[in-house]
Amino acid sequence: MAGFSRRSLLAGAAGLGALATAGALSGCGSTTSISSDPKELVLWYWDRSADPKLLAIAAKEIPGTNGMRLRADLVGGTFDTKLRTSLAGNAYIPDLTYINSNVSLYFPNESMFLDLNDLGAQQYKDLYFDWKWQLGVTPTNRFCFFPLDTGPTGFYYRKDVFDKAQIESDPDAVSEQIKTWDGYIELGQKLKKNVGSFMDINAGVIFGQFINASPERYFNKAGKLLYMEPNSAIKQAWDTAVKAIKAGVTGNQQNSTDQNAAWTSGKTAGHIEAVWWAQILTDTAPDTKGKWRLASQPVRPGNSGGSFVCLPHTCKDPEAAFKLITWMNNPQNQAQSYNNMQLFPSALDSFKGDLMKGNNSFFAGQDTQTFFLKSAESVPTAFISTFETQAQYFGTEIINVESAGKNPDQAWEDAVNQTNKTLRKRGIDV
Amino acid sequence: MTATNPAVSTTTPAIKPTTAPAGRPRNPLKRFWPQYVSVAPFYILFLVFGLFPLVFSIYLSFTNWDGMGKRTFVGLAQYRYLITDARFWNAVGNTFIIWFMSTIPMLFFALIIAFLLHQNIRFKGFYRVAYFIPNVTSMVAMAIVFGSVFSNSFGLINSALQAIGAAQIPWLSSPWGIKFTIAMMVIWRWTGYNAILYLAGLQAIPTELYESARVDGAGTWSIFGRITVPMLRPVILFTVITSTIGGLSLFTEPQVLLGNSGGPGEAGMTIVLYQYNQAFTQFDFGYGSAIAWALFIIAAIFAIINWRLVSERDTDGNTKRRIRRRREVAR
Numbered sequence: 001m002a003g004f005s006r007r008s009l010l011a012g013a014a015g016l017g018a019l020a021t022a023g024a025l026s027g028c029g030s031t032t033s034i035s036s037d038p039k040e041l042v043l044w045y046w047d048r049s050a051d052p053k054l055l056a057i058a059a060k061e062i063p064g065t066n067g068m069r070l071r072a073d074l075v076g077g078t079f080d081t082k083l084r085t086s087l088a089g090n091a092y093i094p095d096l097t098y099i100n101s102n103v104s105l106y107f108p109n110e111s112m113f114l115d116l117n118d119l120g121a122q123q124y125k126d127l128y129f130d131w132k133w134q135l136g137v138t139p140t141n142r143f144c145f146f147p148l149d150t151g152p153t154g155f156y157y158r159k160d161v162f163d164k165a166q167i168e169s170d171p172d173a174v175s176e177q178i179k180t181w182d183g184y185i186e187l188g189q190k191l192k193k194n195v196g197s198f199m200d201i202n203a204g205v206i207f208g209q210f211i212n213a214s215p216e217r218y219f220n221k222a223g224k225l226l227y228m229e230p231n232s233a234i235k236q237a238w239d240t241a242v243k244a245i246k247a248g249v250t251g252n253q254q255n256s257t258d259q260n261a262a263w264t265s266g267k268t269a270g271h272i273e274a275v276w277w278a279q280i281l282t283d284t285a286p287d288t289k290g291k292w293r294l295a296s297q298p299v300r301p302g303n304s305g306g307s308f309v310c311l312p313h314t315c316k317d318p319e320a321a322f323k324l325i326t327w328m329n330n331p332q333n334q335a336q337s338y339n340n341m342q343l344f345p346s347a348l349d350s351f352k353g354d355l356m357k358g359n360n361s362f363f364a365g366q367d368t369q370t371f372f373l374k375s376a377e378s379v380p381t382a383f384i385s386t387f388e389t390q391a392q393y394f395g396t397e398i399i400n401v402e403s404a405g406k407n408p409d410q411a412w413e414d415a416v417n418q419t420n421k422t423l424r425k426r427g428i429d430v
Numbered sequence: 431m432t433a434t435n436p437a438v439s440t441t442t443p444a445i446k447p448t449t450a451p452a453g454r455p456r457n458p459l460k461r462f463w464p465q466y467v468s469v470a471p472f473y474i475l476f477l478v479f480g481l482f483p484l485v486f487s488i489y490l491s492f493t494n495w496d497g498m499g500k501r502t503f504v505g506l507a508q509y510r511y512l513i514t515d516a517r518f519w520n521a522v523g524n525t526f527i528i529w530f531m532s533t534i535p536m537l538f539f540a541l542i543i544a545f546l547l548h549q550n551i552r553f554k555g556f557y558r559v560a561y562f563i564p565n566v567t568s569m570v571a572m573a574i575v576f577g578s579v580f581s582n583s584f585g586l587i588n589s590a591l592q593a594i595g596a597a598q599i600p601w602l603s604s605p606w607g608i609k610f611t612i613a614m615m616v617i618w619r620w621t622g623y624n625a626i627l628y629l630a631g632l633q634a635i636p637t638e639l640y641e642s643a644r645v646d647g648a649g650t651w652s653i654f655g656r657i658t659v660p661m662l663r664p665v666i667l668f669t670v671i672t673s674t675i676g677g678l679s680l681f682t683e684p685q686v687l688l689g690n691s692g693g694p695g696e697a698g699m700t701i702v703l704y705q706y707n708q709a710f711t712q713f714d715f716g717y718g719s720a721i722a723w724a725l726f727i728i729a730a731i732f733a734i735i736n737w738r739l740v741s742e743r744d745t746d747g748n749t750k751r752r753i754r755r756r757r758e759v760a761r
Contacts, residue, residue, distance in 0.1 A: 078710065080713075084497040084498040087498045088498040108496060108499055109498050109499045112498065251583075252603065253582070253583065254602065254603050254694055255577060255582070255602045255693075256577070257578050257581040257585070258581045258582050258583050258584055258585075258602075261584035262584070265584075389711070389712055389713075392691075396691060396696065399695070403694040403695070404603075404605075404694060418517075425507075425511050425717070426494075
């Protein structure tokens, strides 16, 4: 007590006040960027979405810039929440950020991101798959989200199980047999009858991948609701999934423990999923090495997953940031990212020559790069709306049909009504 | 400051009394400032991380907000929607069913375990630690184990059922199976914790009571029913209250076991999971806040019920007197 005099208290209070003022000033007055160093750009990404070797080069100097450096922050967990929080607070915003395949969530707030066309993005357009490029174009035709990796899909299957079921198991033969969804279900019935195995873990996968391979989804670019129209793509996907349930070709495996065990044991002998699933399979079912093959899925392949990179409006040096984007995603570097991280390129020229070196031993040497390249070339261009998150009830209801035996017509009606109700709440005219 | 006479200012501390001069009471803020400064960090943190979010969420519940764009004021629209939202009421129902299915057996088991631990047994310390371990185990690890034990076609329990020729139960895809599995996780995690609380309560019961009961010829179970349980009433009430709070805010168990959707048929969707789903996967922060305040009202109702239970004890005499009365009646 004796150490404190009124004078020292006043001095201390003044000091604290000055500190607080300084803090407040640096918070609102100057930069909203997370780094105040004018030579440093900050990128937010998540684990396994960027090649660390490229990030290390850019950390020294971003190629083609005048001494700009990159600081790459690995942001874990709820990435979207963290990004939205910094954008909402207008503070600590990264200069560049990755965004996952749910990019359409950001369409209503597109003004918070720079239009990359203003930085000359158009001249790079032809380097990338058009359908992937279009996914980054907002409904008002601003190009805010630059392509990173992609997720072309295919039908993974266990050749050994197909052999046991006396089904022609060569990839071409399987592709031929499942050219249509009817063919897929027929083959599934044969598989089930002969060895008791399923074609996929559950009907939700069929519903989802049907939509992923469709040029038409829940809404069109003008915001019109499509799912209620007779014979809409959503209704067709629904009917196909219901048909598969009734034919008993899906496994009703709704949790991951069951799913992984089913693939390992051969109880489920197939799965329609994107290129990145190969890595998951290699990690979770190493004992099945050499037993898996890839065939074309019914009708046409789709896209599942794949990320984007964008520049928040507060980016301190958009030109340098755009240089970084185009450098990291040039065909050579995308091919290198595939070799190091299994990030499947969106740049067409990555596939030229022998830039890409995949290890295909898990698929007994089947050339999976060429398979997925062909797949990527046939993915239809589609528009994903912000409001698709409100349409999740369709997926919920198809699970109810499969796992609880709910009447499919009732389930469809419930899904439509619940979606409409939620959309009305969000201020959409239904 | 410059006008102050230096001679006065140097001499005043020497003659300044430690208490305020009579007739002019000093401002307590001035008098006790070191104490106020030392407790300030808590209040500052509470203001920033406690009170501000609380008030902000009231405001948010009257708006439409996707978490980053414009906030539009919608009045009571979120609450009106809430009242007609079947999914919300499903979540309320699920929460109460799971709470019932877990709390009653959990507290019962905890009491038995505490009673047994209180006996003169060997390796007491080991058992006490062992019963506490589930409470500090990582939830994610737990979810993986429970997922493996209860999974439909490859789970341990269903394999065992199959081995003895019984029908398999769809634990993780049927409405009751899901609720049962979540309740089992809660029981597994919190039984030991409550047992330790009960044990502390047991140790506070005077041993003479037990001794005289023994002399009177009472057996273990009649001692348990007639002395232990009544004497533990305050601790039991405490555990009921904490379990109510825990049960109403059940989130981690269903989330790690079933994901943000609450599993097939949303059978494992609890109120807090629904709130999280709306706010952080649908980015509907206005509605998420409204759900939070609805939960607050539900919790407040239960707090009032609990409070009534506690105050009833005060009006009709303390527990000791009641036991005496009971023993007199028994005689």
